[in-house]
Amino acid sequence: MTLTLTDVTLTYPDGDTRLTALDRVSLTVPAGTVTAVAGPSGSGKSSLLAVAATLVTPDRGRVVVAGTDTSGLGRADTAALRRAHIGIVFQQPHLLPSLTALEQLQVMAHLSHGSARAARGRAMDLLDAVGLADRSGSRPHQLSGGQRQRVNIARALMNEPAVLLVDEPTSALDHARGSAVLDLLVALTRERSTATVMVTHDRAHLDRVDRTVGMEDGRLSSPPATARAVSGTAGAYEADEAART
Numbered sequence: 001m002t003l004t005l006t007d008v009t010l011t012y013p014d015g016d017t018r019l020t021a022l023d024r025v026s027l028t029v030p031a032g033t034v035t036a037v038a039g040p041s042g043s044g045k046s047s048l049l050a051v052a053a054t055l056v057t058p059d060r061g062r063v064v065v066a067g068t069d070t071s072g073l074g075r076a077d078t079a080a081l082r083r084a085h086i087g088i089v090f091q092q093p094h095l096l097p098s099l100t101a102l103e104q105l106q107v108m109a110h111l112s113h114g115s116a117r118a119a120r121g122r123a124m125d126l127l128d129a130v131g132l133a134d135r136s137g138s139r140p141h142q143l144s145g146g147q148r149q150r151v152n153i154a155r156a157l158m159n160e161p162a163v164l165l166v167d168e169p170t171s172a173l174d175h176a177r178g179s180a181v182l183d184l185l186v187a188l189t190r191e192r193s194t195a196t197v198m199v200t201h202d203r204a205h206l207d208r209v210d211r212t213v214g215m216e217d218g219r220l221s222s223p224p225a226t227a228r229a230v231s232g233t234a235g236a237y238e239a240d241e242a243a244r245t
């Protein structure tokens with residue numbers, strides 16, 4: 001299952017006019033791959049994630065998540081689709097202070113009305129996958145920053161999402177821990193076949209992902225020079241997309 005954005009334009013009110021945060025953005029993220037979005041502050045990266053997460057409705061264009069075109073959906077159906085198919089990893093883990101690592105994950109299944117026994121099994125599997133099986137009873141203050149981010153990632157995967165959206169996952173971590181979290185994200189993306197989009201400022205990460213797209217003034221643009229999977233312009237990127245599919 002892929003994530004596809006087609007010709008997406010998003011504007012915000014800005015005094016008497018409107019500010020264009022996303023300008024005819026098209027992007028296809030195949031299952032099992034990580035696409036990094038890099039760009040300066042204010043270029044539209046968070047807006048791209050918000051639209052892909054169906055948290056914000058674009059003015060124009062289509063967002064297709066796990067085969068469903070979200071543009072025709074009402075609010076309740078959009079929320080149901082989000083719960084079922086989209087995992088979001090925010091920059092800061094936002095873990096609930098009084099819950100153990102295991103409980104942080106179990107809450108997710110509770111929200112989507114899953115069976116408690118199956119949820120516990122899945123939560124333990126995921127804690128194992130992120131290297132924290134032995135910390136399932138730890139509360140956030142008993143975990144390091146890197147471990148908390150791992151719980152955050154595991155939690156986002158609880159409902160087996162088709163699409164994983166990740167906002168600056170390593171910004172609060174030192175280089176070694178950030179690097180380990182990135183390796184984990186790439187491995188989980190492959191293993192669980194998620195279509196993963198990761199916003200990052202950290203150029204050191206760009207050669208580890210499948211593709212990098214640059215964002216500038218709301219448009220996909222030339223990726224930074226260190227990127228591995230690159231193309232010259234937004235147009236070339238789309239041409240590259242066409243050639244691959």
Ligand SMILES: Nc1ncnc2c1ncn2[C@@H]1O[C@H](COP(=O)(O)OP(=O)(O)OP(=O)(O)O)[C@@H](O)[C@H]1O
Binds near residue numbers: 020040043044045048
């Ligand atoms: N809710 C909002 N209302 C009005 N303008 C907004 C809103 N959110 C973002 N913007 C504007 O849209 C543009 C894109 O912002 P966005 O946050 O998507 O960029 P970004 O690349 O994620 O920036 P950063 O790296 O600083 O988070 C910016 O000019 C920003 O000021």
